[in-house]
Amino acid sequence: xxxxxxxxxxxxxxxxxxxxxxxxxxxxxxxxxxxxxxxxxxxxxxxxxxxxxxxxxxxxxxxxxxxxxxxxxxxxxxxxxxxxxxxxxxxxxxxxxxxxxxxxxxxxxxxxxxxxxxxxxxxxxxxxxxxxxxxxxxxxxxxxxxxxxxxxxxxxxxxxxxxx
Amino acid sequence: xxxxxxxxxxxxxxxxxxxxxxxxxxxxxxxxxxxxxxxxxxxxxxxxxxxxxxxxxxxxxxxxxxxxxxxxxxxxxxxxxxxxxxxxxxxxxxxxxxxxxxxxxxxxxxxxxxxxxxxxxxxxxxxxxxxxxxxxxxxxxxxxxxxxxxxxxxxxxxxxxxxx
DNA sequence: CTAGCGTTGTCAAGCGTTCAACTATTCCGG
DNA sequence: CCGGAATAGTTGAACGCTTGACAACGCTAG
Numbered sequence: 219x220x221x222x223x224x225x226x227x228x229x230x231x232x233x234x235x236x237x238x239x240x241x242x243x244x245x246x247x248x249x250x251x252x253x254x255x256x257x258x259x260x261x262x263x264x265x266x267x268x269x270x271x272x273x274x275x276x277x278x279x280x281x282x283x284x285x286x287x288x289x290x291x292x293x294x295x296x297x298x299x300x301x302x303x304x305x306x307x308x309x310x311x312x313x314x315x316x317x318x319x320x321x322x323x324x325x326x327x328x329x330x331x332x333x334x335x336x337x338x339x340x341x342x343x344x345x346x347x348x349x350x351x352x353x354x355x356x357x358x359x360x361x362x363x364x365x366x367x368x369x370x371x372x373x374x375x376x377x378x379x380x381x382x
Numbered sequence: 383x384x385x386x387x388x389x390x391x392x393x394x395x396x397x398x399x400x401x402x403x404x405x406x407x408x409x410x411x412x413x414x415x416x417x418x419x420x421x422x423x424x425x426x427x428x429x430x431x432x433x434x435x436x437x438x439x440x441x442x443x444x445x446x447x448x449x450x451x452x453x454x455x456x457x458x459x460x461x462x463x464x465x466x467x468x469x470x471x472x473x474x475x476x477x478x479x480x481x482x483x484x485x486x487x488x489x490x491x492x493x494x495x496x497x498x499x500x501x502x503x504x505x506x507x508x509x510x511x512x513x514x515x516x517x518x519x520x521x522x523x524x525x526x527x528x529x530x531x532x533x534x535x536x537x538x539x540x541x542x543x544x545x546x
Numbered sequence: 547c548t549a550g551c552g553t554t555g556t557c558a559a560g561c562g563t564t565c566a567a568c569t570a571t572t573c574c575g576g
Numbered sequence: 577c578c579g580g581a582a583t584a585g586t587t588g589a590a591c592g593c594t595t596g597a598c599a600a601c602g603c604t605a606g
Contacts, residue, residue: 225504225507226503227506227507234523235506237526237527237530239410240452240530242410242526243410244452244529246403246406246407246410248536261403288404288408290563291585292563292564292587294585295585295586295587296563297562300562312584315571315572315584316570316571317570317571318571318583319584319585336388339388339389339390340388340389345532345536346529347395350525354521354528357521357524358398359397359401360518360521363401364518365409365510366408367513369409369412372508372509424592426593445554445555455554456557456595456596458555459554460593460594479554480601480602481601481602482555482601483554
């Protein structure tokens with residue numbers, strides 16, 4: 219009890235906070251559910267495929283891919299293993315560093331991504347862009363930038379996850 | 383291929399979308415991690431305890447509690463079972479409807495909630511309120527309201543989770 | 547009383563994440 | 577060169593969450 223009285227949230231702040239978590243938890247769940255339902259992959263897998271599709275040669279080192287998708291190495295390793303089982307990604311030894319592995323998007327993976335993208339984009343429009351005015355969207359950009367700045371200034375544990 | 387060309391995201395929209403998921407995934411994870419680390423409970427459990435603590439008699443019917451915490455009945459049933467194991471919640475038969483169960487916050491549960499609250503509030507300030515200006519906060523309220531309106535107008539599956 | 551129907555809640559299987567080793571390779575100082 | 581530290585990535589077990597099938601119950605009508 220060395221706490222000199224925590225700065226409790228005001229009624230307004232409490233309301234803002236509850237709305238925020240409710241809104242964004244719903245939004246993320248809605249996007250994830252659409253992908254899972256229509257394309258049989260969770261949002262995390264979709265993002266891995268997107269990152270690979272944007273990389274030169276459709277290839278990335280595992281660590282780079284982990285950073286790009288804000289994932290821990292362990293999680294990424296398991297995820298890529300599952301993507302490999304589906305034939306969407308292929309792993310190969312890195313020619314320049316024999317410790318490393320390079321993940322490459324296969325043709326099948328690119329096809330799966332191409333098939334999933336239209337529905338996903340439509341869902342993103344539906345839950346976010348269609349709901350907001352142009353001005354709100356501009357405002358949201360500023361808010362997200364501020365939050366990401368806070369994230370960047372917060373120490374993280376060994377991997378990509380928040381610690382404190 | 384009856385798709386007359388999906389409305390792809392513009393470069394700006396794509397950037398907005400990626401920032402949004404990154405920012406809010408991080409924020410939710412950061413709050414969850416703090417609670418897990420300092421109080422041994424995930425955010426979902428914390429919210430259940432909060433809802434109970436705000437209810438008359440610290441008690442709610444399981445279904446009401448599920449709605450209040452945007453959870454499916456099945457998920458809530460598991461969660462309450464675990465909270466009961468820890469002695470934080472007690473379940474009893476409902477006196478007015480013998481099909482039903484009433485979940486009640488125990489003294490221990492209230493104590494656990496009281497112990498967890500200050501750190502949680504501090505974390506919420508850190509990741510959200512401290513990062514935003516007063517005007518951004520006002521803007522965020524509007525945005526969240528718009529998203530929640532979209533959520534409300536979206537059909538859900540049998541439980542509380544988004545379907546399409 | 548009992549048959550049908552909707553509601554309430556639980557159980558079990560499958561999946562994904564995390565944590566803690568563990569191997570192999572590279573880097574760097576002596 | 578050699579030996580220790582750091583880096584890259586994988587693995588397996590334990591855990592928690594979600595989903596879908598299912599059982600128990602109560603209400604209403606014949």
